[in-house]
Amino acid sequence: MDLTLVSHTHWDREWYRTFQGFRARLVDTVDRILELIAEDPEFRFLLDGQTIVLEDYLEIRPHRREELAEACRAGKIAIGPWYVQPDSLLPHGETHIRNLLEGRRVGVEFGGVSRVAYTPDSFGHPAQFPQIFAGFGLGPFVYWRGNGNEIDTLPAEYRWVAPDGTSVLAHHLAEGYFGACGLPEDTLSAAAFLQDLALRLRQRTTGGYVLLMNGLDHAAPDPHVGRKLEALRRATGWKVQRGLLDDFVANLSPDAPTFQGELAGARLANLLPGxxxxxxxxxxxxxxxxxxxxxxxxxxxxxxxxxxxxxxxxxxxxxxxxxxxxxxxxxxxxxxxxxxxxxxxxxxxxxxxxxxxxxxxxxxxLTGVPLVRRTPWSDTLEIAVFNPSPFWRTDAVRLSLEAEPWLEFRGEYERAVQVHPFLGAAENVAGFLVDGKPACLLDEPSREGIRMAPDLPPKAVEFLAEDVPPFGWKKMRLTPAAIQPDKVDEGRAISVDGITAVVGSDGTLDLELPGFAYAGLLAVEDVGDRGDTYDFDPVEGELPAPRRVSVERRRHANGVQSLRSRRRFQIPAGLAEDRASRLVETVDLEIDYLARLVPGTGRLDLELRVVDPGKDHRLRLLFPTGKPVESFLSASTLDILTRQTAMPKSDDWVHPAPRTFCQQGMVAAGGLWVSAPGLPEAEVSPDGVVALTLLRSVEWLARTDLKTRPDPAGPMLRTPAAQCLEPFEVRLHLASCGSELPAIRPPTAMRAVVAGGEPLMPADKPMLELPEGAELGAWKPAASGFGWVLRLLNPAARPIAGSLRLGLPFSEVREVGLDEEPLSEPLEIEAGAVAVSIRPHGLLTLHFDSCS
CATH class of the missing domain: 1.20.1270.50 (Glycoside hydrolase family 38, central domain)
Structure with a gap:
């Protein structure tokens, strides 16, 4: 048997202590690591796969920079590839890419980062990780959590295959990243412990190479591990070494069984889906x-x-x-x-x-405002509407009535302080026109803008901007005009462009979309929760019925129509003392929503405000599709996954399989597209109800008495702020999705600014047009050089081939990896367009050299 023992520490920068609390321990730990390197020529240490801890340490020990850097360059300390050890499922996929880019940038000064994609403790992993890691030349992937039933037939080393077919070798830490930690001080006892551990791990390997992980959360290095390992060698005759993950993985064969799919199971380790x-x-x-x-x-x-x-x-x-x-x-x-x-x-x-x-x-x-920004001294202004999407847009746009500067000394002889007329216009005129069409004057009480009086909130103008080019801008003219007020009544129905929304007597929403009709959307589910921040543990109850519902309808001459529904529920105030039932005492739950239809968008926009004084419960919105659902779609990391409503067999899992899943902002089931960026937990039931978690309120970081999690997860610490009692505002979007693959996310709201006199970027010109079916991942300045990087993704199961067209000048384009290193010779350019092809579920990253 061939053993590699890796000394390491898993460093949560903040957790049950704050960053500064843990950093004090980090400084001691790295001080000790450097001492051991000086004392023991064979000592090696893995610094948890993240480079930010180097910066954390050196801010307190700047005089040890060169000593630390030399230890890293000499292969005594392994760092990176991450900048920060991340959660794997919750961040945007592009955030993972920025994380690895920054980890590499920081690591260069210290001799470079490890090529091992080490992610020891994250709570599950997305299906696209193999493609992301391969894009940086990383692998194998070394991890602990996330496997389901597939692990029963896979060895410790297998090839993890992304949806596009890209694969990386993976090594599963069957006994965690802490299997060989806390060794007995007695050398023979330590050797016996390591022998038993190695024999257990050997049963899951295919090549006889065994990895022993000698470390734990915030653990200082074991200074005597060398003699303990030597005792093991003498007792067994095995080949043993102290090394790093890079040493261990060098022995692994690339030929291994394969597995494709996300790692979101809990067959051998807690998943902690809460x-x-x-x-x-x-x-x-x-x-x-x-x-x-x-x-x-x-x-x-x-x-x-x-x-x-x-x-x-x-x-x-x-x-x-x-x-x-x-x-x-x-x-x-x-x-x-x-x-x-x-x-x-x-x-x-x-x-x-x-x-x-x-x-x-x-x-x-870009619109010609000079370096010293000044808003023209007028209440009639040229404004520029920008579109942050790779397609032409028509949508409602808001312009906050602000000015730079907002006051000046003005007057030819007797100079006096005057407020900018743009700022005062909202209080002095009846309304506005934009390009001669009526605009709506709105209060913005939550915006921290300049007020003309304490009881007069800042104002904004909302108008309809049509045909704004992709990543381009359109000039429009704002002028004071006679008021065009909303038509306000108690009607319960609005209809625009073939979409009709009706508020029912219980405050739920009936929605008619092209080819589909739904009833009872936005119903509220309230279930008690005796769990903690790691896991939901239900205390069943009944669906609450609203005790009061009010509706207000607004219709404006610009075509925007809206319904505001205010609902009041009574829910239990919290858990009873036995934590097995809920209190009889109730509190008022407020859930208000504004449903808006804007011409030209093809969707219903929702703005929700929740005031929830209830404790120890989970609050969800329900979207019944009215039909059984076996499979559905959800946005995942840089892709769209097809999921099943049927649950895997999990009787022998250490943590029961959750019905909920983590999504990246979109669920599509039964023809209904529910977009909820920033609300990652969802569920789809076999009877076709999409459930979206709004809030989960708990009192404890961790507890040891959960029914849904037999094993412990963290320290028992009160966390009253995790009850989430502050008002919470979110935005959702609903639309139909038929046979075509739905959008991963909704378009980001367009933006308006006051334009300058001599634009530097031409108006009305599309700056980026994608091939049909492609989604934009990123468009960013290149990490080095004077150019930029464009990333496309294909979430479909069929390839994409088409033209990528840019409206700005460039001299050369070539394919690069996610690390922005070249992968191809320059591609052919024809009239500002580049022919591209993207494999199913694939990412394509291009580097453009600027002509500037």
Whole structure:
């Protein structure tokens, strides 16, 4: 037998302690690692597959930078490939790619990152991981959690195949990443323990190579592991070595059985699927910030590079790094102490504000606003509407009534402070026209804008923008005009472009879509939950009936129609003392929604506001399709998966198979497309009901008395903020999906800014047009050089072949990996178009050299 023992520590940067609490221990740990390297020439250490811990350490020990870097370059310490050890299922797939790019960038200074895709403790893994890892030249994939029944017939080493056919070798840590930790001090006892462990692991290997993982969460290195391993060698005659994962995987044969599919089972290890719904506002916030970067800041940084000569990569990198810190599985999973999540919100704010301000500056520069931004001193303005989608758009757009600066000293002789007329126009005029068509004047009470009086909220103008080009802009003119108020009544039906929505007496929604009709959408399910942040543990109850429903209908001359439904329910206040039933005492649950139909969009938009003072329960929205469902579609990491409503046999799993699943913002079943970016937990029942989790409220980080999870998961720590008692606002979208594959996600809202006088980017020109069926993954400045990277994905089971057309100049294009390293010679360019083909479920990444 051939054994490799890897000394390591699994480092959750924050969890049941805060980042600073754990960093104090990290400093001690790395200090000790460096001491052992100096004392023992054979000592090696795996620093948990993430490079951010190097930065964390060196901020406190800057004088040891060269010593640490030399240890890494000499192969004494293995680092990366991740920047942050992430949750695998919750982040956007592009966030994983940015994570690996940043991990590699940080690791270069230290001699480079490990090629092993080490992900020891994440709660399941997406089916596209093999394609992502292969795009960085990584492998094997070494992991612990996620296998279902397939593991009963697979050896420890197998080939994991992505939906497109790309595969990587995988090594399953059958006894976890901690199997050889906590060895007895007595050398012979330690050798006997390791011998028994190795014999158990040998039963699942095919080539006789066994991996022993000597480490645990936040564990300091064992200084005596060398003599313990030597005792094992003398006792058995086996070949043994202290090494790193790279040493172990070098021995593995690439020929192995195959498995295709996501790893979201719990045959041998807890899956902990409750992390898909714990602290749901955190997850929604995460998707908002990802969208600000992926849909706005990155693509328009490309356009700013070409047309304005601006390099915004430092700003993008700072925003991404703040966001990546929040991708750690205990942070994004919502299973840390309250203070950890409170501190993570500041990182989201930092990342989003940087993304938004970078975007705002770019949009203004592209339309000709000078470096010193000044809004023309007028209440009649040219405005620019930008479309962050790779297709032509018609949609409602809002322009916040703001000005830069908002006041000035003006007057020829007697100078006085004057408020910008644009800002005051909303209070002084009756309404507005945009391109001669009526616009709607709206209050924005939640926006932190300048007010003309304490009781007058900031204002916005909403109008219909038609035929805005892909990633381009359209100039429109805003002028004061006579008021065009909404028609407001108590009607319960709206209809636009063949879509009709009707609010029922119970506040649910009936919806008629082309070719489909649904009744009772947005019903509310409330079930008690005696679980914790890791797992749902139901206390059954009845579906609550609303005790009060009100409806208001609005119809505007711009064509937008809406229904506002206000529902009030009474639900149990929490769990009874025995935690086996719910309290008789009740509280009022408020669920309001605004259903909107906008001409030219083909969908129903929903804005929900939830005020939920109830504790220890799960709140879901139900979308009955009215027909049985055996299979359905859901968005997954950089793909669309076909799922089954039938459940796998899981009687012998350590954790029962959940009916819920993790999705990336879209579920399509029974002809109904439900888009819910930022609400990752869903379920589809065999009778065709789509259930979307809004909130799951719990009091504990972990408990040991759950019925749904026999094994422990974490420390028993109170987390009252995980009850999620603050108001929560989300956006959903509904549409029909027939035989065509549905969109992975809805188009991001268009944006309007005040235009300048001399645009740098031409108006009314499409900047990007994709081949039919392709989805845009990313459009971003290249990591190096003066060019940009464009990534397409094909979520269908058939190949795509067509033309990719860009409206901006470029000199050369070639295919690259996800790591942005070249894979091909330059491709042929014809009249600004490139012929591309994308294999089924495949990713295609192209690098364009700019002409600028």
């Amino acid at each position: 992390v898909w719904s714990s602290r749901m506002p955190i997850k929604y916030r995460n998707r908002e910030v990802e969208t600000a970067l992926l849909d706005w800041a990155e693509p328009f940084a490309v356009l700013g590079q070409v047309y304005c000569g601006l390099d915004e990569r430092p700003a993008l990198r700072q925003a991404w790094r703040a966001l990546l810190e929040n991708q750690a599985h205990d942070t994004l999973g919502g299973c840390s102490r309250d203070l950890v999540h409170q501190q993570s919100l500041a990182r989201y704010d930092q990342a989003e504000e940087l993304a938004q301000q970078t975007t705002e500056r770019l949009l203004q520069r």
